[in-house]
Amino acid sequence: AQKVTQAQTEISVVEKEDVTLDCVYETRDTTYYLFWYKQPPSGELVFLIRRNSFDEQNEISGRYSWNFQKSTSSFNFTITASQVVDSAVYFCALSEPYSGNTPLVFGKGTRLSVIA
Amino acid sequence: ETGVTQTPRHLVMGMTNKKSLKCEQHLGHNAMYWYKQSAKKPLELMFVYSLEERVENNSVPSRFSPECPNSSHLFLHLHTLQPEDSALYLCASSQDPGGVGPNEQYFGPGTRLTVT
Numbered sequence: 001a002q003k004v005t006q007a008q009t010e011i012s013v014v015e016k017e018d019v020t021l022d023c024v025y026e027t028r029d030t031t032y033y034l035f036w037y038k039q040p041p042s043g044e045l046v047f048l049i050r051r052n053s054f055d056e057q058n059e060i061s062g063r064y065s066w067n068f069q070k071s072t073s074s075f076n077f078t079i080t081a082s083q084v085v086d087s088a089v090y091f092c093a094l095s096e097p098y099s100g101n102t103p104l105v106f107g108k109g110t111r112l113s114v115i116a
Numbered sequence: 117e118t119g120v121t122q123t124p125r126h127l128v129m130g131m132t133n134k135k136s137l138k139c140e141q142h143l144g145h146n147a148m149y150w151y152k153q154s155a156k157k158p159l160e161l162m163f164v165y166s167l168e169e170r171v172e173n174n175s176v177p178s179r180f181s182p183e184c185p186n187s188s189h190l191f192l193h194l195h196t197l198q199p200e201d202s203a204l205y206l207c208a209s210s211q212d213p214g215g216v217g218p219n220e221q222y223f224g225p226g227t228r229l230t231v232t
Contacts, residue, residue: 004158033218043204044120045223091159095218103149103172104221106159 002027004094006107013082014115021077021110023092029053034075035093035104036066045091051075082114118142120224122207128230129197137192137227139207147212148190149221150182153204165190166212197231204228 003026013019025034032053037045049059051068059066063080079086089111093104120141129135141148150162164172165184179201181193190207208221 035220037223042225043206043228044225045206045208045221047220047222050220103161103164104159104218108156108158 002032002094002096002105004092004105004107006090006092006110008110009108010111010113012113012115015084016081018078018080019082019112019114021079021090021092021112023075023077023107025073025075025092025094027094027096029096033095034068035095036075036077037091037093037106039089039091039109041088048077079112082112084114084116087112087114120207120209120222122205122224122227124227125225126228126230128232129194130232131197131199133197134193134195136194137205137207137229139190139192139224141188141190141207141209141222141224143209143211143222145209145211145222146187147210148184148187149208149210150190150192151206151208151223153206153226155203159206162192194229197229199231202229202231 005024007022011019034051036048038048039045049066056068056070065078067076075092089109091109092107095104123138127135147166149164152160152162162176163182168184168187179196183191204226206226207224210219210221
């Protein structure tokens with residue numbers, strides 16, 4: 001069975017600090033997809049990144065970076081120089097590969113508070 | 117309108133009422149989803165529609181009844197709900213790539229439902 005664990009329930013940092021959100025997943029599939037979503041106070045989930053299991057290169061997008069390590073089944077998310085606007089709940093999710101509309105299995109989310 | 121919209125944004129209903137939640141996507145996608153987000157619980161998939169046909173019903177009680185009249189619209193009909201059904205109901209859409217692997221889902225802002 002698929003499972004996503006986000007062990008950090010809440011994190012609080014001061015603006016400009018770097019912060020890493022952890023995500024550990026379980027799957028028996030050799031091909032799978034991982035996602036990160038951001039849920040600001042307005043409610044809608046905002047897509048951040050999709051990564052397939054064959055692409056282990058780390059990715060950087062502005063202040064955001066992702067570290068995918070198959071050996072430890074982790075897909076961690078780092079925000080560099082955090083800003084107040086980064087305050088949100090962040091979800092990591094996992095999906096099986098064989099159906100285009102396969103549902104996502106979400107972690108419980110990590111609430112990030114960035115204090116000015 | 118762009119993206120995924122949901123109405124109403126907030127709904128308070130009694131246990132004997134009948135109401136409907138509406139979702140509309142303006143992205144040209146061919147798959148739509150209903151999720152339930154309760155406090156301190158992971159996002160739970162409720163229903164998946166692909167090409168207007170239901171492809172997944174994740175053991176949801178019959179008091180929730182989905183309807184997908186076309187690829188742009190999705191409804192969730194509610195009747196005789198329980199207080200524990202109070203939650204944020206999120207709609208999402210994606211483009212089914214036809215077996216290549218799941219594309220990212222785009223979410224609406226949700227309907228905050230309170231059952232009294």
